[in-house]
Amino acid sequence: MALGNITSLGLGSGLELNSILDQLKEVDQAPITSKKKEQEKVEKQIAAYDVVKAKILSMKSFALSLSLESSFIERSTTTSKEEIVSATAMQGAEIGKHTIEVTQLAQKSSFQSAGFESETSVAYGPLIEEILTGQADTTADVAISEDQPLQITYDTEDGLRQFSVDLTAGMTLDDVVDAINNGSDNQADGGGNHVSAQTFQDSDGSYGIKLTYPAPEKTFSYKLGTDGATIDVSMVSGTTLSQLAALINNDDDNPGVTARIIDTGIGSDRYQLVLQANESGESNRISILSPLGTIPLTEANGADGASLNAQLTANGISYQRQSNSGITDIIQGVTLGLNGEGTSTVDVTADTKSIKTTIQGLVDSFNDLIKEIRVNTEKDEETEEEGLFSSAYPIKSVINEISTLFASVIKTEGSVTTIMDIGVDIDLRSDLEEDEKGDKLFKGVTLNEETLDQALSQNFDSFMKLFLGDSEKEVGGLADTINNALRDMSSDSGAVNSVRSSAQNRIDTLENSIKAETERLEKRYDLMSLEFVKLDTYISRMNSQGEYLKSMIDSFSASTQS
Secondary structure, eight states: OOOOOOTTTTTTTOSOHHHHHHHHHHHHHHHHHHHHHHHHHHHHHHHHHHHHHHHHHHHHHHHHHHTSGGGGOOEEEEESOTTTEEEEEOTTOOOEEEEEEEEEOOOOOEEEEOOBSSTTSEEEOOEEEEEEEEESOSSSSOOOOSOEEEEEEEEETTEEEEEEEEEOTTOOHHHHHHHHHHOGGGBOTTSSBSSEEEEEEOTTSOEEEEEEEOOOOEEEEEEESTTOOOEEEEEOTTEEHHHHHHHHHTOTTOOSEEEEEEEOOOSSOOEEEEEEESSOSGGGOEEEEEOBTTBOEEEOTTGGGOOOSEEEEETTEEEEESOSSOBOSSSTTEEEEEOSSEEEEEEEEEOOHHHHHHHHHHHHHHHHHHHHHHHTTSOOTTTOOOOTTTTOHHHHHHHHHHHHHHTOOOOOSSSOOSGGGGTEEEEOOSOSEEOTTOOEEOOEEEEOHHHHHHHHHHOHHHHHHHHHEEGGGTEEOHHHHHHHHHHHHHSTTSHHHHHHHHHHHHHHHHHHHHHHHHHHHHHHHHHHHHHHHHHHHHHHHHHHHHHHHHHHHHHHHHHHHO
């Protein structure tokens, strides 16, 4: 067990025994101190090796990305006239230009009714017919000049019915009204008439007879598309225009038709009912199977058999489509949207933003690696100490190995066969110039963006093969070559780990040596401390005896003189 410093050592003898012991120990500790300094340096080397490995792995990640086909399948599209055609491209869409001519946009089938005074006007109710108009009087003037039958047809829930009224010469308007209302075949079972007759006066003062026909529940029928199911909408007498629209829209069986009331702003009958298919194209054409009561419906879009489909040509081939949007089956991998009639070009190109970012990342990461290795290789001009990597030849060779890989020629069968063809240049000279502090600079790896852009826009297929290779022709790509080399360098058996393992072994050896030598030194100086204690005691005793003899002598001399 070490005794530590004995601070009272030398007090008895008066000698600098503590200082002497410390000086001796310092001399003997010099080899241990040297080994500790070496240990610190090796630990710095290991830390620096770890940084190099991290930078190699960073560079490897960019090389790996460039070795994947998925990195080259992003696409972008531009159209010469967005107001005519819009386009988006999926990953991997074929690169090229396409000419699109739109001659007709897809339309929605529609019908419109006659006009009404308001939205609350009765759309379906009793039918009124005017007969024998223009009479001067209802009771005096003769309305019937000769005998004749009057045939009256009216509608019921069971279908059309008819009855006849015999009119005789000399009848007035009132006589005719009585004959109609009192006719035996015009009497309803529940009371009242099937058809009601009454006289009326017109705006010019003349008279006539107004026949009011019954309005039983009516069914409006339509279908959507050629094979669509028949849709029946039931209406009762007195249904207004807005109520009719609601009946159509709220029908649970509605296949995709919207009814709405529009205000044309024209004349007194300005309101119209419009039926419109929710989707465009011929497959959504509305067909009226039974009329909308007494309301005439006129076909608007698609009238006279006009096609409702979009009509266009793509690269000279004619197409028809049901919709103006989501057209995916004309240009492979491209979704078209038709916005107007006319001609436009669609240009599908590679989306190179991510590729350029990855290329720049590869260049920057290589520069970082080069700088890290060089900083730790060069001698410190002030201290003249060797760099941490001065003897780590496997680490120093990494730069040359990667530079050689960068210079590889790939058989792409195009104009881009080396990384230099895309604007990458390597200049590893360190004596080209100095910065403001006088430190040496080097160009390292540079990237010419103009050359890169040109290669991407004009030689994309060759550019892609440079990094991916050609599996059909068994040609390896540059990205795989670099990625595999960097993987080997950073593997357990690679260049970095080989020197790191050697350095770790050196640390282990130094730690064991330092520990052993420290223990031996401590034991030695524990013994020396005990010996010095004995020496101090012995000298102290001798000093005491000397003092005693001196006092005896001094005493003897004094007594003799007296």
